[in-house]
Amino acid sequence: MTAASPTAAGIVSTRPEPSLKKRLRRAELRKKLLYGTLILPLALFVLLVFVWPIASLMTKSVENPEVHDNLPQTLRALKAWDGREVPPEAAFKALAGELEAARGSPAIAAVAKRLNREETGYRSLIMKTARKLPLAEGEPARSALIEIDERWGTVEPWQAIKRSGSATTAFYLLAAIDRSVDAKGDIVTAPPEEAVYVDVLARTFWMSLIVTGLCMALGFPVAYLMANLPVKHGNTLMIFVLLPFWTSVLVRVAAWIVLLQNEGLINKLLMWLGLTNSPVPLLFNRTGVYIAMVHILLPFMVLPLYSVMKGISPVYMRAAVSLGCPPFKSFWKVYFPQTLPGIGAGGLLVFIMCMGYYITPALLGGPQEQMLSYFIAFYTNQTINWGMAAALSAVLLAATLVLYMIYSRYLGPSAKAVKAR
Amino acid sequence: MLQPYASPVERVWYYAMRGLVGLVLLFLFLPILVVVPLSFNSDTFLMYPMGGFSTRWYAEIMNSAVWQKAMLNSLIVSPLSTLLAMILGTLAAIGLVRTDFPGKALLTAVLISPMVVPVVIAGVAMYIVFAPLGLTGSYTGLIIAHAVLGVPFVVTTVTATLQGFDFNLVRAAASLGANPVSAFFKVTLPLVLPGIISGGLFAFATSFDEVVVTLFLASPEQATLPRQMFAGIRENISPAIAAVATILIVLSTLMLITLEALRRRNERIRGIRS
Structure with a gap:
């Protein structure tokens, strides 16, 4: 196109409007950008107040x-x-x-x-x-x-x-798994009397596993009954699950201290029943921690299970029974497999929350019940050893994130249903 | 549920299961049942059997400077952090539902992450960054820390609410001459408000029950109710x-009732019947 041509100049000056399609797309894009900017404040906030601190904590684990x-x-x-x-x-x-x-x-x-x-x-x-x-x-x-x-x-x-x-060292990260580098530069296992963290990690996993198992065993029948009762009764049972769920964790810990102490109601009951002559120690040991943790985490098991069970049509069970399958077998072969997403979601949720627990073991447990979180807090508050606190955090964070990825990858939707409640 | 033709085994199973569920629900409810009467105990010991009835402990906490301060602190920190979480979370949720871009799933995961990361890690990490900025031992630091912990609940509940929201309503408002701001306040907001409020309630409950991050960030000056309870349980119960x-139980009951009312209203508005 040459400027000398008068017709061409005329075309430029009265350039036709872009096609409707183009304009629509442009308007759409503008709207998308507008909505996109709504995310920005929160994204910046989380980045500054949460992601950045955690990143700096992680770098502390290798700083030297x-x-x-x-x-x-x-x-x-x-x-x-x-x-x-x-x-x-x-x-x-x-x-x-x-x-x-x-x-x-x-x-x-x-x-x-x-x-x-x-x-x-x-x-x-x-x-x-x-x-x-x-x-x-x-x-x-x-x-x-x-x-x-x-x-x-x-x-x-x-x-x-x-x-x-x-400038950097693997010392803390290795120490967090009871390893160290010797003078020759080889990675060696710490002597048994100094090796504590693998034990703590194993204990954290083990205790989380037990609590998750107990929550499943106790939560399943509750969710089942709630999902299969008429709505009105089901909702009444729901209150029994939701009120403790909404009650402060510290209130519940205090209540368990009242119940489990040597002169507490549980021991009085046990003695009255003649099961024991002297009070059974229930506090500041594993038993007390398990009881309180199951109590706190049970609703997180019941709720996803319930929402999954609510969606299971009773027709399949009836069909199985009418075709001659005995009730227990049809429950096991037809109903139970359909609850697996709920069991998985609730189980992983409970397990993930368990792994990071601090308050309950700190208040109700003895030294043998302290989990990874306790040692992170210990190195931060007591000995001010940032490297060690950061390295143990890295281990705990890695374990949590891997589990969470499994959770959101396979069990996301049913989990969202719980949160939406 | 129990059929008249059920076999004896089924009958036993039926009652055994109800018995078990009853025991589990008792287990869940027992702590609440036990604590409330003890708060009216005239004795100085936190155990049964109780002495007489008395409200002396309520009088004591009402007259104690430490508990008053703790209550005041909780009433400063929790509402403000909830407000912050509600505003930021609602805006982001609207943005997330209405756009699509590469990396959206990752961004959402990051925004939700405060719900997943163990609180001790969050506490230590924030302490490291907040301390040199002078944000430890300050209300500002505590409020923003609690807000970031509560924000995922707002994002998830508002996103879930918006998923059932018909955006044609906004278009209809616009075609009838409403500008985007008034369309938001007159059409979108009233419909998603239950979602925002329930998200806010979750955020409030998170902040109101938060001890661990508070342990790391707050000085005694900012000790909140749970922080003071933590100290009380540790030192002298x-x-x-x-x-x-008991006061906290009453409060959580109120929150639960509000949440349930909101859920019912939401269902009624949308014509869903359960």
């Missing part, structure tokens, strides 16, 4: 800043060092300078603590060395440091500094 | 705890 940030020159001097003989004077000089600079600051304590993890006793080595610095003017750093502590004349502390000098 | 528990 102590030596890397505080002894950079020493690490540089050790870069070319082969680790077989005592390093050159430059390394001594750099270390003396950096320890002196860090003296009296939190940095020196962090370095000492970190190195002590490589070899017990290095904390005092670092603190003692820092205390005796600075060196006299012109004094060779090597002989001076060896004079302060003869360990500097051996290769081990230098190897420890070099080993712990990288 | 007295009938005052039962009195607070």
